[in-house]
Amino acid sequence: MATIRMPDTVPSPSQDCESLRKAVQGLGTDEKAIIRILGHRNASQRKKIRDTYQQLYNESLIDRLHSELSGDFRKAVILWTYDPAERDAKLANEALLQVIVEIACANSPQHLLAVRQAYCSLFDCSLEEDILRKLLVGLVSSYRYDKEQVNMNISISEASKLHEAIIVYVLSTRNVYQLRAMFECYQQNFGNPIDQLESLLRVVIWCIQSPEKHFAEVIRNSISGLGTDEGSLTRAIVTRAEIDTMKIRGEYYKTNLVIGDTSGDYKDFLMTLLG
Known part of the structure; x- marks a missing residue:
């Protein structure tokens, strides 16, 4: 379930473009107005705003936002504004x-x-x-x-194949020295340590089985420890805001930590997308 809150009466794309134009013209930029407009429009509405802005002012809204904004706030707003x-x-x-x-x-x-x-x-x-x-x-x-x-016969058959997969066979039948040599060969041949494959497979399984748990973990990891991984935090919230952010919030209820680890317009924008 999405967390985007839209006004009861949504202005026309032309009205939104006029408001955005005022927000980015003159001395200074009205970041609050940008958040208020774009943060409360769905993908279809944002596309109409982008198209209308181009028609009215003969310039890209994305380019204008890029020139007017900065830092993590700019990246988050631009990612959100894209199709x-x-x-x-x-x-x-x-x-x-x-x-x-x-x-x-x-x-x-x-x-x-x-x-x-x-x-x-x-x-x-x-x-x-x-x-x-x-x-x-x-x-x-x-x-x-x-x-x-769901075809249960296929599920049963392929679950058995997973259990009997070659990696399971190799890990369970080779001695530790043979396995270490195999791991070294894997890295030489494919350029990455084998534990990266394990990590990647874990992400694949999580994204298929329970995307909200995966993205809750992405958010948790992005704000844990020293500093904040703004790139991962932005990606997780912006890309899922219209899909399943409500479920993500259910998995990771400590939204207040997002508030504490971010600041300014960047924080305000993320919190707008989180509802």
Whole structure:
């Protein structure tokens, strides 16, 4: 369930654009007005605002926001203002393995297809061409049926295959020295330690089984310890605000920690998206 709160009467795209224009013109920027408008509009409404702004003022709203805002607040607002498919395509282009898994596994097949199309349009190459890991290529190139239909015979059969998988066989039948040598060969051949594969598989399973738990963990990790991982915090809240943030809040109820670890307009914007 989403957490976006929209006004009872939503202004027209033209009215919103006029208000945004006033917010970014003159001396200083009215950040509160930007939060008040964009933070309370859904993806369809934001697209109409972007298109109308371009028509009215012959400039990109994204470009204007980029020139007027700064820091983590700018990144969060711009990510939010993008079309969701374009936003995920840009995040995928950063080549963060966990982000690509999140996009591939925690969204609908229709959205993933839109992300692939947006990626090709934005970067003049396919998403598959930019992903070298075989597991990730499999995730983004497939189109999974999205209806709640389950074939129990397939489930039973494939659960058995998982249990009998080659990695289970190897780990349970080779001595520790053979396994260490295998791990070294894996790193030499594929460029990453094998425990990174384990971590990646865990993210895949979490994103499929319970996306809200995964993103609650992303938020928890982003604000724990010294300092804040603003990139992960922004990504988790912005990309899920229209999908399942209410469930994420249920999994991770300490929203007050988000308040304590952020400040200023950045904090106000994230809290607006959190409802």
